[in-house]
Structure formats: C-alpha cells, structure tokens
Amino acid sequence: MLIRRIPSWALPESAATPEHVAMNRRRFMAAGAGLAAGAFAAPGAAQAGLFDIFKSKTPAAPQPPDPSVGLYPAKRNDAYRLDRDMTPESVNLGYNNFYEFGTGKGDPAENAQALRIRPWTLKIGGMVETPREVGIDDLLKALPLEERLYRHRCVEAWSMALPWTGMPMKDFVAWAKPLGSARYVVMKTFLDTEVAPYQASPLYEWPYTEGLTIEEATNELAFLATGAYGKPLARQMGAPIRLAAPWKYGFKSVKSIVSIDFVEKRPRTLWEAAGPREYGFWANVNPEVSHPRWSQAQERILGTNDRRPTLLYNGYAEQVAGLYSGLKGEKLFM
Ligand code: MTE
Numbered sequence: 001m002l003i004r005r006i007p008s009w010a011l012p013e014s015a016a017t018p019e020h021v022a023m024n025r026r027r028f029m030a031a032g033a034g035l036a037a038g039a040f041a042a043p044g045a046a047q048a049g050l051f052d053i054f055k056s057k058t059p060a061a062p063q064p065p066d067p068s069v070g071l072y073p074a075k076r077n078d079a080y081r082l083d084r085d086m087t088p089e090s091v092n093l094g095y096n097n098f099y100e101f102g103t104g105k106g107d108p109a110e111n112a113q114a115l116r117i118r119p120w121t122l123k124i125g126g127m128v129e130t131p132r133e134v135g136i137d138d139l140l141k142a143l144p145l146e147e148r149l150y151r152h153r154c155v156e157a158w159s160m161a162l163p164w165t166g167m168p169m170k171d172f173v174a175w176a177k178p179l180g181s182a183r184y185v186v187m188k189t190f191l192d193t194e195v196a197p198y199q200a201s202p203l204y205e206w207p208y209t210e211g212l213t214i215e216e217a218t219n220e221l222a223f224l225a226t227g228a229y230g231k232p233l234a235r236q237m238g239a240p241i242r243l244a245a246p247w248k249y250g251f252k253s254v255k256s257i258v259s260i261d262f263v264e265k266r267p268r269t270l271w272e273a274a275g276p277r278e279y280g281f282w283a284n285v286n287p288e289v290s291h292p293r294w295s296q297a298q299e300r301i302l303g304t305n306d307r308r309p310t311l312l313y314n315g316y317a318e319q320v321a322g323l324y325s326g327l328k329g330e331k332l333f334m
Contacts (some may be wrong), residue, residue, distance in 0.1 A: 073230030165227030
C-alpha cells in the first residue's frame with residue numbers, strides 16, 4: 001500500500017477538506033469542457049464563484065411534520081457505552097459532511113433543509129427472495145428501534161460521540177431475506193439535482209454509493225440509524241435513514257439511503273472512484289496506517305479541545321477484528 005507517513009497529524013480541518021476536493025482537480029479539469037459548454041451551468045453562473053453554481057437555488061419550502069416523531073426516544077441498549085462525553089447536538093447539527101449539499105462543514109445544515117423526506121421509499125433488490133419497495137414509516141413499524149451510543153470517526157481525523165436511534169442492520173438483513181449466495185450489501189443515496197445541485201458536479205460519481213460485506217452488515221455493530229439525540233434524524237445527518245458503522249471511517253456511513261441491494265460483486269464506491277490511492281472499500285480505522293496526506297494516529301474530538309490517540313477499529317476491535325482474519329491481502333485500513 002502506498003502510504004506516506006506524515007508527522008503533521010495536527011492537520012487542521014480547513015486544510016484537510018479542500019484537499020479532499022483538490023484530489024479531484026484533474027478530474028474536474030477534464031470535465032472543464034463540459035462546464036464550458038454549459039452542461040452544469042445554472043442561471044447566474046457566469047457571475048458566481050466556481051462552486052456557487054452547485055448551491056441550492058430552491059429555498060427550503062415548509063415541510064410537513066415528521067410522522068415518526070412519536071417513536072423517539074427509543075429504549076437505550078446499554079451494551080454500547082462511551083469512553084467520553086457525548087458530542088452536543090448543536091455541534092453535530094452544524095458540522096457535517098454531506099457533499100450533495102456542499103463541501104463546507106456548515107453547508108448541509110442550510111442546504112439539506114430542501115430535502116423532502118416524506119414520502120420516502122427504500123428499494124430492496126438484487127439477490128433477495130422477493131425484491132420490494134417499502135415506505136420508511138412501514139419499515140419503522142416492521143423493525144424495533146433502539147438507541148445506541150457510538151463513537152464516530154471521520155477519515156479527516158475528527159471525531160464525535162453520539163446517541164443514534166435505529167435498527168441493528170442484521171435485523172434488517174434478516175427481514176430483507178437475501179439469498180445465500182449474496183456476498184455484499186450496496187447502499188445508495190437519492191439522486192436529485194433539483195434539491196441537491198452539487199450532484200451535478202463532475203468531481204464525483206453520483207449517487208453516493210457504499211457497501212459492506214454480508215458478514216460486516218450482519219455484525220452486531222452495523223446499524224441503520226433513523227434518529228439521533230432522541231429524535232428523527234435531522235436532514236443534514238442523513239434523514240430519514242443512514243448507516244452507522246462505527247469501526248470504519250465515516251465516509252462508509254452513507255446518508256439518506258434510497259436503495260439497498262444484495263449482490264455478488266464488490267461495488268465501486270464513490271470515494272474509491274474519486275481517489276483510489278486514498279480511499280478504499282474497507283476503510284477500517286487504524287492509528288498505524290496513515291492517510292497518504294496525514295496521520296491517523298490521533299483524533300480531534302469536536303466540541304472540545306481534546307485530542308486522543310486513535311484506537312484500532314475505533315475501539316471496537318473486540319466486536320469486529322474477527323471479520324478480517326482471513327483477509328490479510330486486502331487493504332483493510334484505507
Ligand atoms: N453520505 C452521503 N450521501 N454524502 C456524503 O457526502 N459523507 C460521509 C458520510 N456519509 C457523506 C455521506 C462522510 S465523509 C462522513 S465523515 C459522514 O457521512 C459524516 O456524517 P455526519 O455529518 O453525520 O457527521
């Protein structure tokens with residue numbers, strides 16, 4: 001694995017995030033012809049800054065109240081405890097990665113409010129006994145919810161700790177009834193450039209796509225979150241349903257999921273496609289394996305001035321290390 005060990009673990013967020021984007025500069029330049037031809041242009045683009053053309057043009061219309069609000073808070077499963085304080089909700093709501101709504105950490109809080117989360121249909125397909133479509137509220141009735149306290153570690157070396165509410169993914173998989181031959185679970189975000197104009201950006205292969213092996217998806221930790229902080233998920237956090245896979249870097253935890261497919265072949269994920277030398281399929285947290293441009297040895301806990309040593313599998317080795325014992329040849333930590 002081509003890993004450069006860089007001692008500057010203290011890389012500030014402001015440096016890391018633009019580099020995420022910079023990584024794709026060549027691809028962006030390649031798409032320049034398309035931009036010049038107006039393929040991605042929006043009214044006023046000529047006067048606007050380069051990325052302003054991807055800003056939501058639709059002001060958030062008033063939306064109906066979330067019908068699932070009465071299901072929260074759900075009973076906490078005390079098996080999942082934290083070794084640190086919970087991140088205040090206000091911090092979480094204002095600091096997000098949700099590239100469909102912009103690349104700034106504060107962009108999703110504003111722009112994601114345009115996302116309509118009812119009706120919301122989840123398509124379940126691929127290698128299953130019966131492909132089906134289920135409305136989010138029917139899914140919420142079909143599977144019991146619980147609350148879990150999880151750590152959350154981004155590849156950019158910041159972390160949070162929060163109370164998710166949702167369903168263990170292994171319950172969902174059992175309910176979806178995949179065929180025995182299915183090897184991977186592929187999850188995709190919605191695709192709608194009207195509400196998420198940044199999805200017209202040529203920097204990424206939209207829709208946002210992520211995947212887990214069946215063994216990972218049926219591990220006790222994999223969680224489909226529909227709420228956080230005792231309420232339905234906020235839009236910027238991935239309403240109405242997202243993944244929480246706390247032993248992996250946060251980019252695996254795909255938001256606002258509209259389809260879950262069971263397949264035989266490992267999927268190509270958005271980040272792998274965008275930067276294959278920096279982001280892989282497995283993305284398990286490991287302090288010893290640096291990102292090619294910064295160290296992963298420490299994490300910065302948002303909402304505090306603390307930094308802590310990163311833990312192998314983000315502190316969840318006991319639950320997940322066994323999943324990888326037969327996979328020594330794989331790039332498990334990028
Ligand atoms: N899902 C979608 N659809 N789009 C995204 O840009 N960003 C990922 C992940 N899921 C992302 C996504 C990244 S890089 C991280 S770190 C987490 O969401 C951030 O989740 P949070 O904003 O709730 O902390």
